[in-house]
Amino acid sequence: MPITQRTVLRHELIGLETRVIRSQNPSITGIKGRIIDETQNTLVLLVGHEKKVVPKGVVTLQLSFPDGSLVEIDGTEVIGRSEDRLRKRTRRW
Template identity: 45%
Template sequence: MRTPYNILRHELIGLKVKIVDSKNKSMVGIEGRVVDETRNMLIIETDKKIVKIPKEIATFLFYLDNCKVKVDGRLLIGRPEERLKKKIKPLYPY
């Protein structure tokens, strides 16, 4: 089960997400569902199109079943299977 404390160790595909901050201000406010993930990007399907967001420059707000979690994209860099090996401090609900 995905919780705010272990979200970095789980699959992100299928989660609802919103960009809350980015170095590229035109990306702020993009909202949709994660449909794919590469080493450096999250691919998000919005109502109108599919958008590729670089993890390094964005801060994401993930919607879980009972809460929201704000995640700095730099913590997500790497393939999901590689993130399991990293020692990462737990995140707390937003």
């Protein structure tokens, strides 16, 4: 199943380009890079040649998909391991 705006929460985020658009910590607002690792509470972004650790619970992210579309997600929606998010049922309206 391809990653789309509707299915992003049920997929692994590794490999997607992202930008921190809001954060409770002003020093990480504006960080832009590729997600290279994901833990239960953090994302590791490759920014240039540096790795930056971003806590999921305090940020709003803008994810960029391979087709060029963008989606904004609250970091609290992706707290947890990616394999656990797959098992979690999402509400469909």
